[in-house]
Amino acid sequence: MRFKKHIKILLDALYTYYMCKKFSGLQIQSEAKIGFGTKIFIGNKGRLVIGQSSYIGADTTICANSHIEIGKNTLINKSSRIGCAEFIRIGRGVMIAHGVSIYDNNNHPVNFESRYKIAEHRYTSDLISWEKSKKKPIEIGDYVWIGMHSIILKGVNIGRGSIVAAGSVVVHNVPEMTIVGGNPAQVVKYLS
Numbered sequence: 001m002r003f004k005k006h007i008k009i010l011l012d013a014l015y016t017y018y019m020c021k022k023f024s025g026l027q028i029q030s031e032a033k034i035g036f037g038t039k040i041f042i043g044n045k046g047r048l049v050i051g052q053s054s055y056i057g058a059d060t061t062i063c064a065n066s067h068i069e070i071g072k073n074t075l076i077n078k079s080s081r082i083g084c085a086e087f088i089r090i091g092r093g094v095m096i097a098h099g100v101s102i103y104d105n106n107n108h109p110v111n112f113e114s115r116y117k118i119a120e121h122r123y124t125s126d127l128i129s130w131e132k133s134k135k136k137p138i139e140i141g142d143y144v145w146i147g148m149h150s151i152i153l154k155g156v157n158i159g160r161g162s163i164v165a166a167g168s169v170v171v172h173n174v175p176e177m178t179i180v181g182g183n184p185a186q187v188v189k190y191l192s
């Protein structure tokens with residue numbers, strides 16, 4: 001068991017080193033680690049900063065076409081997805097459970113003619129680019145906890161210390177120190 005743990009630590013360290021060599025836009029602060037198998041894509045204008053002692057769980061996918069900042073001591077669990085075309089800031093001490101999606105853009109145009117053009121051009125048209133979809137920055141405050149399989153969509157600010165209940169879809173701002181849940185997520189409890 002202990003042997004397995006050491007192998008994992010070693011693999012994560014090697015993988016983190018490999019990713020730093022691969023992407024000039026990746027900045028890893030001390031003791032931060034990227035889990036082995038995490039998929040990271042950083043575009044020409046992209047940047048990804050991972051704060052001190054933070055950990056990105058294996059199998060997570062992060063696409064930084066623009067700027068993503070992750071504060072210190074933040075944990076992103078397995079199989080989450082972060083897609084950035086504008087700006088995403090995740091604070092310090094944030095816990096993101098497994099299977100969470102955070103997208104600051106719609107991915108595709110809402111207008112069906114534009115989407116059909118993408119199909120007609122066999123998905124090679126410029127319109128497929130996130131740049132062509134609506135986008136707004138996301139800010140996730142310090143000490144927030146996001147429950148498993150939740151979705152955080154464009155333009156959302158989540159206040160410090162708040163909790164997003166499992167399976168929520170967050171489309172509106174969340175005040176500090178509250179629990180929100182549901183689709184669309186609404187305040188279900190105030191935290192003292």
Ligand SMILES: CC(C)(COP(=O)(O)OP(=O)(O)OC[C@H]1O[C@@H](n2cnc3c(N)ncnc32)[C@H](O)[C@@H]1OP(=O)(O)O)[C@@H](O)C(=O)NCCC(=O)NCCS
Pocket residue numbers: 106107108110134153169171172183184
């Ligand atoms: C629906 C979607 C495309 C947004 O379309 P849009 O035209 O930009 O819509 P807006 O952001 O202006 O939102 C319109 C209303 O719908 C609500 N809304 C948007 N997405 C919602 C969702 N997923 N669940 C519930 N409500 C939602 C908004 O809060 C807003 O309500 P309000 O006026 O009361 O504030 C986007 O929110 C979405 O769900 N994207 C998912 C993309 C995806 O699944 N990509 C995967 C890869 S293909």
